[in-house]
Amino acid sequence: MPSRASRKTKQRDALREVLERSERPLSIGELLEAATKRIDGLGVATVYRTVNALLEDDVVEVVAIPGEPVRYELANKGHHHHFQCEKCTRVFDIAGCIDNIRKLIPPKFRVRAHELTVYGLCASCAR
Amino acid sequence: MPSRASRKTKQRDALREVLERSERPLSIGELLEAATKRIDGLGVATVYRTVNALLEDDVVEVVAIPGEPVRYELANKGHHHHFQCEKCTRVFDIAGCIDNIRKLIPPKFRVRAHELTVYGLCASCAR
DNA sequence: ATAGGTGCAAACAGTTTGCATGTAT
DNA sequence: ATACATGCAAACTGTTTGCACCTAT
Numbered sequence: 001m002p003s004r005a006s007r008k009t010k011q012r013d014a015l016r017e018v019l020e021r022s023e024r025p026l027s028i029g030e031l032l033e034a035a036t037k038r039i040d041g042l043g044v045a046t047v048y049r050t051v052n053a054l055l056e057d058d059v060v061e062v063v064a065i066p067g068e069p070v071r072y073e074l075a076n077k078g079h080h081h082h083f084q085c086e087k088c089t090r091v092f093d094i095a096g097c098i099d100n101i102r103k104l105i106p107p108k109f110r111v112r113a114h115e116l117t118v119y120g121l122c123a124s125c126a127r
Numbered sequence: 128m129p130s131r132a133s134r135k136t137k138q139r140d141a142l143r144e145v146l147e148r149s150e151r152p153l154s155i156g157e158l159l160e161a162a163t164k165r166i167d168g169l170g171v172a173t174v175y176r177t178v179n180a181l182l183e184d185d186v187v188e189v190v191a192i193p194g195e196p197v198r199y200e201l202a203n204k205g206h207h208h209h210f211q212c213e214k215c216t217r218v219f220d221i222a223g224c225i226d227n228i229r230k231l232i233p234p235k236f237r238v239r240a241h242e243l244t245v246y247g248l249c250a251s252c253a254r
Numbered sequence: 255a256t257a258g259g260t261g262c263a264a265a266c267a268g269t270t271t272g273c274a275t276g277t278a279t
Numbered sequence: 280a281t282a283c284a285t286g287c288a289a290a291c292t293g294t295t296t297g298c299a300c301c302t303a304t
Contacts, residue, residue, distance in 0.1 A: 007278055007283060028268085043286045048269065050284095064191065069268080083232055086239065094232050098225040101245060105210055105221050108250035112213060117242045118228055123235035134258060134303055155293085170261045175294065177259095196293090 006053065014038045015050050016059070025063040025071035025082070025091050065091060065117060081115070085122035092122060133180065141165045142177050143186070151218050152190040152198035152209070192218065192244055208242070212249035219249060 006012075018034045019026065026034070028047055036042045051072055054060040063071040065084055071091055083092045101114050120126075133139075145161045146153065153161070155174055163169045178199055181187040190198040192211055198218065210219045228241050247253075 009278075009284060011285070041286070044268090045270075045287080046285055081231070083236060092236075096231045098228065098231070098243075101225065101243075104208070104223045104225070105245060105247075106250060108253055109210065110248040110253045111245055112247040114243060114245045116225075116228075116244075118232060118238055119241065120232075120239040121237040123233060126235055126237045136259060136303075138260070168261070171293090172262080172295075173260055 006057070011035070011039055011042060011046050012050050012053075014042075015047065016054070019060060019072065019074050022073070024093060025073040027069040027071045029069065031072070063091060081117065083118045083120065083122070085125050086119055087121055087125035090122065094118065133184065138162070138166055138169060138173050139177050139180075141169075142174065143181070146187060146199065146201050149200070151220070152200040154196040154198050156196070158199070190218065191242075208244065210245045210247065210249070212252050213246055214248055214252040217249065221245065 014035045015031060017038075018031060022034075028044070028051065031051065032042065032044055032047045035047070051060065055062065055072075058075050060072045061075045063073055063082055065071070065082065068084070068089065068091075073093075077093065079097055081094050081097065083094050084090070085092070098116060102111055105111060141162045142158060144165075145158060149161075155171070155178065158178065159169065159171060159174045162174070178187065182189065182199075185202050187199045188202045190200055190209055192198070192209065195211075195216075200220075204220065206224055208221050208224065210221050211217070212219070225243060229238055232238060
């Protein structure tokens, strides 16, 4: 059984809810900003602690993009990848997946997972 | 013409050489450590400044792996991707590329680049 | 001679931690 | 009542910047 008992608090609920309602991965800053609208006086430390707790529970996942702050999203979204707009810097989920990855790597290597990030311009910035 | 004139210094040479001799991407710390063996008293700031200059000149590229410090490698290796061994944490280059990325993203998005990281066990760790 | 580069230390930014207080159980 | 959670501020870590000195051109 888990050693840590997880309590239900308004901060935690607010953060999970913000993530649930977001269609894209959010950074700590974005989380803080969004959740502060619901919980006044919410501290950064709480956001970090809560996100890390959610990470440990596999409720959220890390979305890391080079040169960008780490973002988080719910883990229950299934396998997908990410697109970052080079103009507005927002990160979008992209459905679907590439295949034949296995054929790229040397024969004796064992593949467990992969991550794909695409860069370009999002619909609004491209026009 | 470029506004910045790039000088030839031993620090810069040492760093580029370290990168040239490395068969895998290196972090700032690894760069500092390796280059200090050649240039005594080399400062961190210089490593950062130099790496950033090399980045701007497209001499090196960023290799970012989630949860890992950013690494750098020469840009002249051509398009390729990376494989991180989950056991020994080493990062390997993998030749070749996936295609049909464009079909994954929404129609109005514009694709400029992509990055793929594969995780698993390398040949020596898999056996 | 002069613009650019370097090393050092201070400044910053992002993240973590200690502690007194608050609160879910 | 008790243990976990929170907010605040201090502590850390990694990166950038200001400045006096150095060096390639």
